[in-house]
Amino acid sequence: RTLHVGLTGGIGAGKSTVAARLAALGALVLDADLAARAVVEPGTEGLAAVAEAFGPEVLGPDGALDRAALAELVFGDERRRGELNAIIHPRVRTWMAERTAAAPEGSVVVQDIPLLVESGLKPLFDVVVVVDARDETRIDRLVRLRGMSREQAEARIAAQAPRERRNAAADHLLANDGTESELVEAVDALWRELTELHHRS
Numbered sequence: 226r227t228l229h230v231g232l233t234g235g236i237g238a239g240k241s242t243v244a245a246r247l248a249a250l251g252a253l254v255l256d257a258d259l260a261a262r263a264v265v266e267p268g269t270e271g272l273a274a275v276a277e278a279f280g281p282e283v284l285g286p287d288g289a290l291d292r293a294a295l296a297e298l299v300f301g302d303e304r305r306r307g308e309l310n311a312i313i314h315p316r317v318r319t320w321m322a323e324r325t326a327a328a329p330e331g332s333v334v335v336q337d338i339p340l341l342v343e344s345g346l347k348p349l350f351d352v353v354v355v356v357d358a359r360d361e362t363r364i365d366r367l368v369r370l371r372g373m374s375r376e377q378a379e380a381r382i383a384a385q386a387p388r389e390r391r392n393a394a395a396d397h398l399l400a401n402d403g404t405e406s407e408l409v410e411a412v413d414a415l416w417r418e419l420t421e422l423h424h425r426s
């Protein structure tokens with residue numbers, strides 16, 4: 226049996242930090258952003274589908290996806306963005322499902338999905354973990370550590386579901402307004418709880 230854990234959080238809340246700690250503790254962590262790149266790597270059927278739908282101008286001279294060209298085509302165009310998502314999302318789900326199915330007996334599989342709540346994926350998981358921090362904390366991190374302007378950081382936050390909506394989906398909420406080592410301690414406590422739950426069930 227596998228324990229299926231969904232991990233999400235707003236941009237800059239600390240989701241990647243939590244994912245890395247869970248992996249170090251022994252979880253199999255599957256990253257949806259990584260999957261979304263893998264399914265359109267050169268030679269994949271996913272890339273062929275994107276080129277078929279958007280034309281050869283989204284391919285670079287080396288045959289790899291030209292992300293900037295593709296972004297240009299879907300920017301501000303809901304219909305085309307929907308078309309792209311309809312190609313990418315099912316393939317990401319398959320990529321995740323295949324790796325989940327291949328996990329050793331008794332694994333804790335964590336799917337790291339930025340838009341888990343927005344995409345209505347909560348029902349797929351035994352446990353949903355949300356990493357949360359105040360908007361002001363997140364803006365500060367994105368500006369200091371990611372080189373964004375304050376306006377960019379605010380715009381990225383505004384493009385996601387508000388904290389309250391994401392937090393409402395949480396079975397476990399990890400508040401990350403303190404230090405990084407406090408966060409790591411909270412993840413360790415969560416891991417003990419998850420593994421206990423898993424062994425009892």
Ligand code: ATP
Pocket residue numbers: 234235236237238239240241242243339366370401402403404405406408
């Ligand atoms: P994204 O959605 O952009 O991937 P994220 O939620 O995965 O963001 P992280 O990459 O984990 O966020 O954290 C954002 C930045 O803030 C990183 O540089 C990380 O090292 C730093 N950080 C995370 N938690 C803390 C903390 N408690 N105190 C200080 N810095 C932190």
